[in-house]
Amino acid sequence: MRITAAVLEHAHAPFEIKDFTLDDPNANEVIVKIVATGLCHTDLAVRDEHIPIGMPIILGHEGAGIVETVGSSVTHVKPGDHVVLAPASCGTCAFCLDGHPSYCENFMSLNFLGHRLDGSYAYHAGKKQIGGFFFYQSSFATYALAHERNIVKVPKDAPLELLGPLGCGLQTGAGSVINVLRPRAGESIAVFGVGPVGLAAIMAAKASGCTTIIAVDVFDNRLKLAEELGATHSINSKTTVVSEVINSEILHGGVHYSIDTTGRNDVINQAVASLRFMGHCAVVGVIPTPKLEIDTAVFTMGRGLSYVIEGDSVPQVFIPQLISLYKNGLFPFDKLVKFYDLEDINEAVADTEKGVTLKAIVRMPQK
Ligand SMILES: [Zn+2]
Ligand SMILES: [Zn+2]
Structure with missing residues (x-):
C-alpha cells in the first residue's frame, strides 16, 4: 500500500514528508491507520546519533490509530479496533514471562534495528529499502506496521488522537x-x-x-x-x-x-x-x-x-489503567499536549527543543 511518512534521511537533518510503499503484514503483524503520534525525546536521540540506527528511517513511537489489516495469526485485535502502540517485546524470554517486557532480552533488536529480526524490510521507495520498525511501529506515517505484541486495544469512547504518548513517555x-x-x-x-x-x-x-x-x-x-x-x-x-x-x-x-x-x-x-x-x-x-x-x-x-x-509496565494492562485514571480526572495529561499537522512536524520538533511545547502530538492527514 502507499503511505505518507516523515522520514529521516540523514543524522541531524529535519524530517522530510514523502510517500513510500508498505508491504502486506506478516502473519503476526498488524497494519494500523495512524490518527496521531506523540513526539518523544528518543526520536530526537536517533536524529542526533545517540542511538545508532541505519538511515533513511521512518521514526515515531507513540502512535495511536485504528486497526486496518491483521496478519493471518493475529486474533486479539480486528479491523476497526482502536489501539495504542507500545514498545515491542518478544513474549518468550524470562523477563517477558515474568511480567517485565520493558526488560525483554530482545528489546534492542525488536525496537532499534530498522528491519525485522530476519533482516527483511517492509518500506520501500522504488527499489530502495527504507528503515522502519522503530519501536516496531514507525508511526510518523499515515499507516504503521506493528507487531501483535505491541498493540494495545483501547476503549472507543476515549479520545484516540490524544492517547499515543501513553505508549512511551507518559507510561514511563x-x-x-x-x-x-x-x-x-x-x-x-x-x-x-x-x-x-x-x-x-x-x-x-x-x-x-x-x-x-x-x-x-x-x-x-x-x-x-x-x-x-x-x-x-x-x-x-x-x-x-x-x-x-x-x-x-x-x-x-x-x-x-x-x-x-x-x-x-x-x-x-x-x-x-x-x-x-x-x-x-x-x-x-x-x-x-x-x-x-x-x-x-x-x-x-x-x-x-x-x-x-x-515504567516497568505491561502496556496491555497499564495503558487501559491510565485511560481509566484520565476519565476520572486523575491523570489530566491533555494539559501537556499541543497538536501539529504532519507537514508541520519540524515545527513540533523546534517547539519541543525550545521548551515551548511539552508534549507535541502530530496528527496524520485523514484521507
Ligand atoms: Zn522478551
Ligand atoms: Zn519514547
Whole structure:
C-alpha cells in the first residue's frame, strides 16, 4: 500500500514528508491507520546519533490509530479496533514471562534495528529499502506496521488522537510511580525534572495518594504546571541546593521516594540526597550519564537507586489503567499536549527543543 511518512534521511537533518510503499503484514503483524503520534525525546536521540540506527528511517513511537489489516495469526485485535502502540517485546524470554517486557532480552533488536529480526524490510521507495520498525511501529506515517505484541486495544469512547504518548513517555513517568516505587497513601515524593515524563510522575503520585509532592526544575512555567497537576511544593533548582531545602523547609529527614528524569550526575546526586532512610530513587526515561559518581555513604541507611525503563509496565494492562485514571480526572495529561499537522512536524520538533511545547502530538492527514 502507499503511505505518507516523515522520514529521516540523514543524522541531524529535519524530517522530510514523502510517500513510500508498505508491504502486506506478516502473519503476526498488524497494519494500523495512524490518527496521531506523540513526539518523544528518543526520536530526537536517533536524529542526533545517540542511538545508532541505519538511515533513511521512518521514526515515531507513540502512535495511536485504528486497526486496518491483521496478519493471518493475529486474533486479539480486528479491523476497526482502536489501539495504542507500545514498545515491542518478544513474549518468550524470562523477563517477558515474568511480567517485565520493558526488560525483554530482545528489546534492542525488536525496537532499534530498522528491519525485522530476519533482516527483511517492509518500506520501500522504488527499489530502495527504507528503515522502519522503530519501536516496531514507525508511526510518523499515515499507516504503521506493528507487531501483535505491541498493540494495545483501547476503549472507543476515549479520545484516540490524544492517547499515543501513553505508549512511551507518559507510561514511563506514571509507571515508575505506580508500578515501581508504589507509594502508599500519605507518603512523599520529589520529582526532579518536570517535562512530560516528570509531570506524568507528579499526576501518578497524586492519584496514588501522596500528600507531599515536590516538583524540581529550572523553568518556572513548568513548576507552575506541576503545581496545577498535583505538586504540593515546587523548587527552582537554579540557585538552591534542593536536598537542603527539602530537609530544612519541607520534610525533615527527607522524602520516601524521588525520581530523576534528567540523567544528569549532579541531579541524580540531589535526588538521592533528598531521600529519607530506606528511601528509593528511580532514574527514568533517559539515556543516563555514562559514569555516575555518587557518594556511596548515602546507601548505608537502606537507600536505593534503580534505573527504570518504560515504567516497568505491561502496556496491555497499564495503558487501559491510565485511560481509566484520565476519565476520572486523575491523570489530566491533555494539559501537556499541543497538536501539529504532519507537514508541520519540524515545527513540533523546534517547539519541543525550545521548551515551548511539552508534549507535541502530530496528527496524520485523514484521507
Ligand atoms: Zn522478551
Ligand atoms: Zn519514547
